[in-house]
Amino acid sequence: MKISHVDFSGWQANKVTIFTGAGMSAESGIPTFRDRMTGLWARTDPMEIATPWAFRAHPQRVWDWHVHLGGAVLTASPNAGHRAVADLEQRGVHVTVITQNIDNLHQRAGSTKVIELHGNLLRLKSFVDEEAAFAAERPPMICPVCNGYAAWEEHDPYANRDDLLAIQLLAGPVPHCPGCGALLRPDVVWFGEPLAPEALDAAWDAVEQCDLLIAVGASLEVEPAASLPWRALQKGARVIEVNPAPTALAEHCHASFAGSAAEVLPTLLASLWATT
Numbered sequence: 001m002k003i004s005h006v007d008f009s010g011w012q013a014n015k016v017t018i019f020t021g022a023g024m025s026a027e028s029g030i031p032t033f034r035d036r037m038t039g040l041w042a043r044t045d046p047m048e049i050a051t052p053w054a055f056r057a058h059p060q061r062v063w064d065w066h067v068h069l070g071g072a073v074l075t076a077s078p079n080a081g082h083r084a085v086a087d088l089e090q091r092g093v094h095v096t097v098i099t100q101n102i103d104n105l106h107q108r109a110g111s112t113k114v115i116e117l118h119g120n121l122l123r124l125k126s127f128v129d130e131e132a133a134f135a136a137e138r139p140p141m142i143c144p145v146c147n148g149y150a151a152w153e154e155h156d157p158y159a160n161r162d163d164l165l166a167i168q169l170l171a172g173p174v175p176h177c178p179g180c181g182a183l184l185r186p187d188v189v190w191f192g193e194p195l196a197p198e199a200l201d202a203a204w205d206a207v208e209q210c211d212l213l214i215a216v217g218a219s220l221e222v223e224p225a226a227s228l229p230w231r232a233l234q235k236g237a238r239v240i241e242v243n244p245a246p247t248a249l250a251e252h253c254h255a256s257f258a259g260s261a262a263e264v265l266p267t268l269l270a271s272l273w274a275t276t
């Protein structure tokens, strides 16, 4: 890794964007969403079960799979890489994290500005059944608790989203929204679903406004997220890649370190802010 061999003098960065992928959480022991699990769910293909079609057909089975994944997330801890990013923010640097991970580990480490491109496994939202809404004779209502389509009309107009936050990803029957009765699901982007437009807009803003972008453990294979570091380069930001398996970005960015987040980030961030 030879971080000490890169001369960072003159790298004045006022706004830093840290873009993280699965590699960021690998050392915390979190399997990637695409990887098959071991044990009970070893024969289940994530690309078949983490979809809106699977949930419509077998909500309990899909819920159970997410509860199992949630168990791995809840027992994991932020690693030295997550902590180094959070420490940088606490030192007064303007840091925005854009993550493809759904494990909440940046927040648990202490980062406060986190854009979650693929959602958060530990947060729930209502299941919006587009097919049922289309087939219904009356237009769908928007439930004030979950902001999803109401399945019936006896919702509580005084309810609020706090009710929903008390419901957790726990083993048992699939929970329902206390307002409208809609089935609840993890607030993650499933296969076949688009990214949330608000998250994507916020990510583009963070990329276009930063002076320095550090891409950490992101394979850069899936659009539109893969374009984010390239956009930062186009806009004139300095770009660094940290990845045990460097991507095509490594040849075009300003510095590249073939190592893991926990190995590289603490030293890298200390080097950068020691010289600016």
Ligand SMILES: [Zn+2]
Binding pocket: 126, 143, 144, 145, 146, 147, 148, 150, 177, 178, 179, 180, 181, 182
């Ligand atoms: Zn609802």
